[in-house]
Amino acid sequence: MSIRIETKNLSVSFGEAKAIDGISMRIFANKVTAVIGPSGCGKSTFIRCLNRMNEIVGKAKTSGEALLDGQNIYSEDFDVVELRRRVGMIFQKPNPFPKSIFDNVAYGPRIHGTHDQESLRRIVETNLKKAVLWEEVSDRLNKSAMDLSGGQQQRLCIARALAVEPEVILMDEPCSALDPIATAKIESLIRTLSQEYTVIIVTHNMQQASRVADYTTFLYLGKLVEFGQTKDVFENPKSEITEKYITGEFG
Amino acid sequence: MSRILDAGLEELSLLLHKMGELTYEAVSLSLGSCIEGRGSHKQVHELSDAVVSLSDKVESKTFELIARYQPVASDLRTIKSYMKISNDFSRYGRYAFDVSYICERLGGLCNCEEWVQKYIEEMSEKVLGMVRLSIDALRNHDHNLAKTISESERQVDQMYLTYIDKIVELSHTTNKCTVSSILVIRYLERIADHATYICESVVYLVTGEKVSLG
Numbered sequence: 001m002s003i004r005i006e007t008k009n010l011s012v013s014f015g016e017a018k019a020i021d022g023i024s025m026r027i028f029a030n031k032v033t034a035v036i037g038p039s040g041c042g043k044s045t046f047i048r049c050l051n052r053m054n055e056i057v058g059k060a061k062t063s064g065e066a067l068l069d070g071q072n073i074y075s076e077d078f079d080v081v082e083l084r085r086r087v088g089m090i091f092q093k094p095n096p097f098p099k100s101i102f103d104n105v106a107y108g109p110r111i112h113g114t115h116d117q118e119s120l121r122r123i124v125e126t127n128l129k130k131a132v133l134w135e136e137v138s139d140r141l142n143k144s145a146m147d148l149s150g151g152q153q154q155r156l157c158i159a160r161a162l163a164v165e166p167e168v169i170l171m172d173e174p175c176s177a178l179d180p181i182a183t184a185k186i187e188s189l190i191r192t193l194s195q196e197y198t199v200i201i202v203t204h205n206m207q208q209a210s211r212v213a214d215y216t217t218f219l220y221l222g223k224l225v226e227f228g229q230t231k232d233v234f235e236n237p238k239s240e241i242t243e244k245y246i247t248g249e250f251g
Numbered sequence: 252m253s254r255i256l257d258a259g260l261e262e263l264s265l266l267l268h269k270m271g272e273l274t275y276e277a278v279s280l281s282l283g284s285c286i287e288g289r290g291s292h293k294q295v296h297e298l299s300d301a302v303v304s305l306s307d308k309v310e311s312k313t314f315e316l317i318a319r320y321q322p323v324a325s326d327l328r329t330i331k332s333y334m335k336i337s338n339d340f341s342r343y344g345r346y347a348f349d350v351s352y353i354c355e356r357l358g359g360l361c362n363c364e365e366w367v368q369k370y371i372e373e374m375s376e377k378v379l380g381m382v383r384l385s386i387d388a389l390r391n392h393d394h395n396l397a398k399t400i401s402e403s404e405r406q407v408d409q410m411y412l413t414y415i416d417k418i419v420e421l422s423h424t425t426n427k428c429t430v431s432s433i434l435v436i437r438y439l440e441r442i443a444d445h446a447t448y449i450c451e452s453v454v455y456l457v458t459g460e461k462v463s464l465g
């Protein structure tokens with residue numbers, strides 16, 4: 001199994017407070033890795049390190065290494081724009097642009113220099129199909145994305161992320177604002193996407209982690225407590241803290 | 252603070268303890284009466300039916316707990332082990348039923364030669380000891396006690412094979428006695444196997460370790 005991302009002693013502080021503390025972990029290519037842990041344990045901070053989103057927050061200070069295909073994304077010569085193309089992100093709340101469905105998906109390719117209408121049309125169709133949304137919107141591509149349901153908006157955001165041909169997709173609680181039907185569609189989509197992409201998902205929902213993830217990592221107080229195959233973590237966790245968290249004794 | 256799931260696990264645990272005691276009674280009664288030539292089939296049948304009924308309740312409860320609470324880690328191992336143990340207890344009941352049935356149909360072992368009676372009496376004591384051990388290990392979630400069953404399992408297996416060899420060698424034994432004693436001894440060996448499986452489940456339940464104690 002090839003390693004897509006590897007972190008080495010990765011830490012992030014916001015001012016005096018350490019949000020994550022010395023995380024060393026390997027993320028395998030074309031697998032879904034779930035990051036679980038109680039609120040404030042550093043889950044979101046951790047995945048935001050992987051495309052340097054924390055830098056947007058002024059006080060964030062990062063140390064250690066995060067390697068993408070062996071290259072340290074925190075080295076001075078690493079192109080951040082290229083990094084964010086290669087490592088896309090889906091957020092908790094669907095955040096489509098107030099534009100048409102077509103323009104949402106075409107937005108990234110246009111920024112990266114694709115302006116030919118036929119190429120854009122192909123990109124939009126391909127990625128709406130990958131996000132399993134094409135059938136529902138193909139006859140109204142010029143309608144506002146804001147008119148879609150929450151679940152459709154989230155799949156549109158996934159299509160938008162896919163349109164710039166990323167290698168890794170980070171998902172920060174992508175279903176927390178969705179109903180069970182929309183959640184099931186996103187979960188099924190995550191499994192399909194893992195054939196082509198490496199997916200890292202932060203979730204508070206233990207059952208979601210156990211359903212979609214090949215690997216699961218448990219963070220607690222900013223530290224990595226346990227990492228392993230999802231089956232092992234949920235059937236026979238090695239750490240007592242993991243056991244207590246996933247069985248609902250605390251959290 | 253206790254979790255909602257805890258009440259369900261407690262209920263399952265009580266059902267299993269009840270099953271354990273009923274099966275012990277069934278096995279003990281059927282073996283004792285078979286050796287002494289007393290009829291007990293009706294009573295054993297009733298006990299065995301009660302065990303099956305409890306097993307249905309365990310199955311229904313485990314499915315409810317899985318569907319409603321999606322248990323993981325030690326909770327999941329507990330439920331998985333309880334389902335398996337419930338099946339093993341049902342098998343205790345079934346073999347007790349078979350022993351009492353065969354002894355009622357062919358006559359008790361009191362009609363057999365003295366050495367046969369003594370042999371089966373000794374094996375019965377060992378097997379009953381294993382049944383008790385499995386029930387106690389489960390009640391106390393005692394994986395260390397569970398692991399001690401290996402030696403008895405080995406001895407019972409050896410007694411079973413030795414008996415088969417002997418009975419073949421001694422052709423003067425009456426037919427009825429040969430048939431009933433072989434069947435009883437076979438059931439005893441199977442009961443011992445299930446006692447061992449229960450102990451393996453107890454070890455898995457407590458430690459997550461999958462062991463073979465047989």
